[in-house]
Amino acid sequence: xxxxxxxxxxxxxxxxxxxxVKCTYSVSGNxxxxxxxxxxxxxxxxxxxxxxxxxxxxxSYGFEAEFNKSQTSFHLKKPxxxxxxxxxxFCAVRDMRGGSYIPTFGRGTSLIVHP
Amino acid sequence: xxxxxxxxxxxxxxxxxxxxFWCNPISGHATLYWYQQILGQGPxxxxxxxxxxxxxDSQLPKDRFSAERLKGVDSTLKIQPAKLEDSAVYxxxxxxxxxxxxxxxxxxxxxxxxxL
Numbered sequence: 001x002x003x004x005x006x007x008x009x010x011x012x013x014x015x016x017x018x019x020x021v022k023c024t025y026s027v028s029g030n031x032x033x034x035x036x037x038x039x040x041x042x043x044x045x046x047x048x049x050x051x052x053x054x055x056x057x058x059x060s061y062g063f064e065a066e067f068n069k070s071q072t073s074f075h076l077k078k079p080x081x082x083x084x085x086x087x088x089x090f091c092a093v094r095d096m097r098g099g100s101y102i103p104t105f106g107r108g109t110s111l112i113v114h115p
Numbered sequence: 116x117x118x119x120x121x122x123x124x125x126x127x128x129x130x131x132x133x134x135x136f137w138c139n140p141i142s143g144h145a146t147l148y149w150y151q152q153i154l155g156q157g158p159x160x161x162x163x164x165x166x167x168x169x170x171x172d173s174q175l176p177k178d179r180f181s182a183e184r185l186k187g188v189d190s191t192l193k194i195q196p197a198k199l200e201d202s203a204v205y206x207x208x209x210x211x212x213x214x215x216x217x218x219x220x221x222x223x224x225x226x227x228x229x230x231l
Contacts, residue, residue, distance in 0.1 A: 004157075006157075032216040032217075036222075041224070042224055043119070043206060043208075043222030043223050043224045043225055044206070044208075044220075044222040045222070046220065049219070051216060051217055090157050090158070092157075094216050098170075098171060098173075100163065100165075100171055101215055101216045101218075102171050103148075103160060103220070104160070105150075105157035106157050107155070107156050107157045108155075108156070108157050
């Protein structure tokens, strides 16, 4: 069965510093990986996805993620954090089940960027 | 384009009562998803529709939860009867294609259910 782990409940970083939010996955087939962000009282918003190709994926709001097959990881990164990046971040994987690609989400990581 | 609409935004009920949530996906989106997000956890897929057919409902507690998408557009999710552990945010999402691996999901704001 597919699964996603986000080992950190919370990540704290100072504004202007680089940030990393970690995600590891387990799938039976090829990994199809996603990052979403959730602001308070709002629905999840898509940031980026890895399907195939270049291991470094660029997404919205200056975020990027690095796919590492040997470490089964898909960490989210940003070179310079903003206070407005403070939110809840979810990693997700889609795997084939019953003929369709079914999504599974991690438990989320709260990112807090300090001024 | 208009986003995914959900109503109500908040609902408080007592256990053993019934409740229904409504979702209107982005126009033209073939695939619709219902998720349950319990506080402190990630969204858990309850049911996935493609048009008006069910693609996956393996995690839907079918003894009390039901969902329909009769005309392949909007959808309702019902809980009957509700339990305390059903307290959660219920998210609806839609995507434009067949629910394939490259599909991007667009989420609604969610309905926060509190069961007393």
